[in-house]
Amino acid sequence: MAKRNKLEIIRDILLVLRNNRGAMRPTPLLRRSNLSSSRFKEYFGDLKEKEFVKVEGDKNKLVVLEEKGQRFLEKYQTIINFIDEFEL
Amino acid sequence: MPLETGRAVQDIVTRHLINPGFGLEIFYAFIIIACSLMIYFGTKELYELSSHKGIKYFRQAFLFFALAYFSRIFIKFLLSYSSVAQVLDVSTKAWSGLLALIALPFFMYFSAMAVFSLVFSVAWKKLPKKGITMSVLKFVAVFLALIVLFFRNSAAYLFINLILFFLVLIVVFMAKKSKSKYSLYTTYVLLLVFWILNILDILVPWITVGFQLVLYIVSSGIFLMILYKVLRRTGAS
Numbered sequence: 001m002a003k004r005n006k007l008e009i010i011r012d013i014l015l016v017l018r019n020n021r022g023a024m025r026p027t028p029l030l031r032r033s034n035l036s037s038s039r040f041k042e043y044f045g046d047l048k049e050k051e052f053v054k055v056e057g058d059k060n061k062l063v064v065l066e067e068k069g070q071r072f073l074e075k076y077q078t079i080i081n082f083i084d085e086f087e088l
Numbered sequence: 089m090p091l092e093t094g095r096a097v098q099d100i101v102t103r104h105l106i107n108p109g110f111g112l113e114i115f116y117a118f119i120i121i122a123c124s125l126m127i128y129f130g131t132k133e134l135y136e137l138s139s140h141k142g143i144k145y146f147r148q149a150f151l152f153f154a155l156a157y158f159s160r161i162f163i164k165f166l167l168s169y170s171s172v173a174q175v176l177d178v179s180t181k182a183w184s185g186l187l188a189l190i191a192l193p194f195f196m197y198f199s200a201m202a203v204f205s206l207v208f209s210v211a212w213k214k215l216p217k218k219g220i221t222m223s224v225l226k227f228v229a230v231f232l233a234l235i236v237l238f239f240r241n242s243a244a245y246l247f248i249n250l251i252l253f254f255l256v257l258i259v260v261f262m263a264k265k266s267k268s269k270y271s272l273y274t275t276y277v278l279l280l281v282f283w284i285l286n287i288l289d290i291l292v293p294w295i296t297v298g299f300q301l302v303l304y305i306v307s308s309g310i311f312l313m314i315l316y317k318v319l320r321r322t323g324a325s
Contacts (some may be wrong), residue, residue, distance in 0.1 A: 007138060035253070060230045072137045082131070082321045087273070088142025088209050 007034065009043055011076050014052060014069050022065040023056075029063055110165075116304045117161040123311040124154035127318050134322060145209035145222075152202035153283075154313075159195040160290055163188050190292075193233035199287050200229035203252060203280055203317050207259050210276065236291065245291035256280050275310065293316045
């Protein structure tokens with residue numbers, strides 16, 4: 001299996017969330033994202049910073065897909081096509 | 089004094105602004121600036137969502153193209169229509185010369201940054217991370233701008249642009265993806281070649297005498313083609 005690039009990893013994490021009705025707990029999300037714990041933390045931090053996801057709840061934390069994350073998924077193919085077209 | 093100022097303004101309008109040569113310059117600048125800004129703003133969302141470095145440098149290149157063209161038309165106006173100085177009641181020669189001198193290094197800086205950003209957008213993955221960075225290239229662009237400011241000499245300008253041109257060619261061909269059949273590199277090389285000719289059109293005008301119109305048409309065509317590709321890909325209206 002080819003190594004995933006950054007955009008593909010972000011898409012995969014967000015897709016797992018979306019397919020789970022837009023919200024799930026962090027541990028199953030980590031397991032289903034096929035990343036090591038440290039790399040997941042790194043990407044998860046990025047996603048929160050970009051406001052693609054948010055964390056709700058204190059004890060039973062829930063990761064929720066935000067509107068911007070949804071927009072990323074909608075625009076993902078356009079972004080990839082654009083990068084390919086202009087060989088960026 | 090107000091009467092003289094009024095006459096001066098009327099003089100500018102009748103003698104210069106209606107002049108087809110200047111009209112052509114304005115039209116050309118408008119096309120390039122509009123295309124560049126449409127590319128810059130049309131790709132805003134893609135960059136905000138992806139934070140992709142290639143998209144970042146690509147957008148940056150077109151912002152610099154717009155700024156460079158703005159300073160270019162400003163310089164052309166000053167050099168060709170220096171009688172504007174009459175409005176300000178200062179010595180024509182001193183006013184236009186001084187402003188053109190101030191604007192020239194800006195034009196060179198924006199131009200160099202546009203060229204570097206475009207090259208960087210396609211080559212950033214292949215360049216060593218600790219080698220050539222955008223910060224280094226910013227210093228080079230400032231250095232080129234200072235040369236333009238202090239060495240007011242056609243041979244020096246020609247030399248700088250030849251070096252810039254060969255540097256761009258080497259980097260673009262080094263970064264070229266071997267498997268792609270027709271690639272956008274041809275468009276990029278054309279864009280960069282014509283951009284360098286545009287720089288020479290300002291710095292060493294005798295070089296473009298006789299084919300200025302061709303230069304404008306081809307340059308506009310390249311920008312319009314890139315804009316078309318961007319709009320098609322981004323789906324921006």
